[in-house]
Amino acid sequence: MTSPSVRKKNRLSEAVQNIRPSGIRRFFDMASTMEDVISLGVGEPDFVTPWNVREASIDSMERGYTAYTANPGIIELREAIAGYLEQQFQTPYDPEKEMIVTVGASEAIDIAVRATVNPGEEVIVVEPGFVSYAPIVSLAGGKPVPLGTRKEYAFKLTKEELESVITPNTKAIMLSFPNNPTGAVMTKEDLAPLADVIEKHDLLVLSDEIYAELSYDHSHYSVAKLPGMKERTILISGFSKAYAMTGWRLGFVCAPPDITAAMLKIHQYTMMCASTPAQFGALEALKSGRDDVERMITSYKQRRNYIVKSFSEIGLSCHSPGGAFYAFPSIEDTGMTSDEFAEGLLKEEHVAVVPGNVFGEGGEGHIRCSYATSMESLETAVERMGRFLRKHAT
Amino acid sequence: METHELEILQLVEENGRLDVSTMAKMVDRREDEVQAVLNKLEKENVIVSYAAVVDWSKVEEREGVTAMIDVKVTPQRGVGFDEVAERIYRFPEVKALYLVSGAYDLSVVIDGNTMSDIAGFVSEKLSTLESVISTTTHFRLKTYKHDGVVFEDGEDDDKRIVVSP
Numbered sequence: 001m002t003s004p005s006v007r008k009k010n011r012l013s014e015a016v017q018n019i020r021p022s023g024i025r026r027f028f029d030m031a032s033t034m035e036d037v038i039s040l041g042v043g044e045p046d047f048v049t050p051w052n053v054r055e056a057s058i059d060s061m062e063r064g065y066t067a068y069t070a071n072p073g074i075i076e077l078r079e080a081i082a083g084y085l086e087q088q089f090q091t092p093y094d095p096e097k098e099m100i101v102t103v104g105a106s107e108a109i110d111i112a113v114r115a116t117v118n119p120g121e122e123v124i125v126v127e128p129g130f131v132s133y134a135p136i137v138s139l140a141g142g143k144p145v146p147l148g149t150r151k152e153y154a155f156k157l158t159k160e161e162l163e164s165v166i167t168p169n170t171k172a173i174m175l176s177f178p179n180n181p182t183g184a185v186m187t188k189e190d191l192a193p194l195a196d197v198i199e200k201h202d203l204l205v206l207s208d209e210i211y212a213e214l215s216y217d218h219s220h221y222s223v224a225k226l227p228g229m230k231e232r233t234i235l236i237s238g239f240s241k242a243y244a245m246t247g248w249r250l251g252f253v254c255a256p257p258d259i260t261a262a263m264l265k266i267h268q269y270t271m272m273c274a275s276t277p278a279q280f281g282a283l284e285a286l287k288s289g290r291d292d293v294e295r296m297i298t299s300y301k302q303r304r305n306y307i308v309k310s311f312s313e314i315g316l317s318c319h320s321p322g323g324a325f326y327a328f329p330s331i332e333d334t335g336m337t338s339d340e341f342a343e344g345l346l347k348e349e350h351v352a353v354v355p356g357n358v359f360g361e362g363g364e365g366h367i368r369c370s371y372a373t374s375m376e377s378l379e380t381a382v383e384r385m386g387r388f389l390r391k392h393a394t
Numbered sequence: 395m396e397t398h399e400l401e402i403l404q405l406v407e408e409n410g411r412l413d414v415s416t417m418a419k420m421v422d423r424r425e426d427e428v429q430a431v432l433n434k435l436e437k438e439n440v441i442v443s444y445a446a447v448v449d450w451s452k453v454e455e456r457e458g459v460t461a462m463i464d465v466k467v468t469p470q471r472g473v474g475f476d477e478v479a480e481r482i483y484r485f486p487e488v489k490a491l492y493l494v495s496g497a498y499d500l501s502v503v504i505d506g507n508t509m510s511d512i513a514g515f516v517s518e519k520l521s522t523l524e525s526v527i528s529t530t531t532h533f534r535l536k537t538y539k540h541d542g543v544v545f546e547d548g549e550d551d552d553k554r555i556v557v558s559p
């Protein structure tokens with residue numbers, strides 16, 4: 001038993017008590033105990049990191065690069081990232097003053113929020129959206145303000161909707177396109193009207209562009225490219241998705257020099273630097289990984305096409321997601337909640353998906369299906385889902 | 395060749411058993427269009443055949459041997475290497491034949507039931523061809539990877555956790 005000297009009351013901070021554990025956890029626990037589960041619940045690539053990248057990292061360790069690096073990351077890597085951002089997205093950043101290599105985009109989101117948000121300030125968070133944004137804002141003392149996107153508008157954000165949630169306390173907006181879980185993308189034309197609102201209200205933009213490369217219908221357009229936006233934008237990205245490097249934990253964040261310096265203070269005290277072997281792997285990925293990235297993009301696109309059409313054949317209505325590797329079909333016609341649907345599908349047909357409500361209230365009525373899995377699994381999953389829908393037809 | 399034709403070619407090269415209907419969805423075309431592309435590519439002999447990659451070392455009933463033979467030949471006036479190549483590839487035991495640059499000219503891959511089968515083929519059929527100058531035979535001991543596929547079990551297992559954000 002706990003000894004009386006151990007503090008029991010108020011052991012945990014209010015901040016941590018106020019955030020809820022991720023709803024994804026419950027499905028992970030359920031699915032982990034079952035055999036022959038086909039999982040469309042995985043939020044990461046099904047490719048193993050290309051061998052040349054793994055090899056470069058092994059080589060760096062053999063050569064003895066096992067010490068800390070400079071806080072913002074090895075300069076060769078930052079220069080390569082700068083070159084990559086300029087070439088792929090025409091968003092040039094100074095590798096010395098405007099960039100930090102982080103422990104995944106996850107850390108980048110955290111330090112971006114902590115470097116800019118004061119207690120009580122509001123951060124607009126797009127919903128449905130990635131599960132970490134709101135908790136990270138809350139942990140920093142800020143107030144996450146959900147802003148729902150709608151399937152009628154392909155889960156894009158509109159100017160009117162944005163204006164409707166802005167208050168004098170609004171500090172920043174967290175953009176996330178291509179979006180997890182909806183797969184929605186925003187083109188230049190979609191973003192431009194938002195930029196006017198953002199400037200008018202003098203907001204910061206935290207733009208999580210981790211899926212930028214995985215844009216299938218148009219090339220990705222970064223909000224930082226719009227006139228006047230770069231000086232108020234924190235661009236977050238990383239190697240997890242396009243380079244199939246999730247487990248390496250490597251990302252980066254780019255921002256104007258004052259914000260970068262502020263983020264660097266947090267990074268240097270909490271992380272020191274990102275993993276050294278991972279940085280060497282990433283350097284190789286940027287130097288010679290282009291063909292692999294293109295190959296993976298083509299494969300995701302084919303699977304996207306397949307799943308969207310197959311879903312419509314079995315009667316699941318699904319907008320065509322322009323990016324990322326998720327389909328986000330509506331299950332409203334079944335009369336089930338997304339939790340009921342996902343749980344039923346897992347128990348009866350052994351197919352794991354993630355209920356939309358996990359990604360914010362706006363996600364209710366939908367399920368997230370990751371198509372980053374083999375064609376064979378996708379075909380079986382579609383077949384089983386078709387059977388499930390027929391059985392529960394109302 | 396158009397993009398979707400290239401895509402179809404890459405898809406069947408990787409998996410010759412993919413349904414036309416599945417492929418049609420993947421490349422965003424109608425089924426009859428995909429079928430037409432396949433017919434055309436088959437007719438033009440771009441798609442030469444559909445075959446499976448088999449790891450015969452797992453099949454007890456079959457104890458064959460495979461050898462790679464480096465062959466040096468004198469090219470013939472007018473036909474170069476083609477005539478002797480043809481005389482070699484007509485033998486059914488020849489599985490593959492390549493003209494290569496470097497220290498020798500032809501690389502022959504041959505299957506046999508036993509090592510002496512292969513020795514017999516080399517001494518009686520290959521070396522006796524008029525233009526063949528010399529041969530060097532290498533027996534294959536183990537296949538690690540063939541046609542882009544690693545034979546080691548477990549290589550392709552999904553190592554991800556089942557549900558993640």
Ligand SMILES: Cc1ncc(COP(=O)(O)O)c(C=O)c1O
Pocket residue numbers: 043103104105106107130176179180208210237238239240246249250251559
């Ligand atoms: C939108 C989004 N942002 C960030 C992340 C986290 O990425 P990283 O692995 O770089 O921390 C994910 C991962 O699922 C994501 O979907």
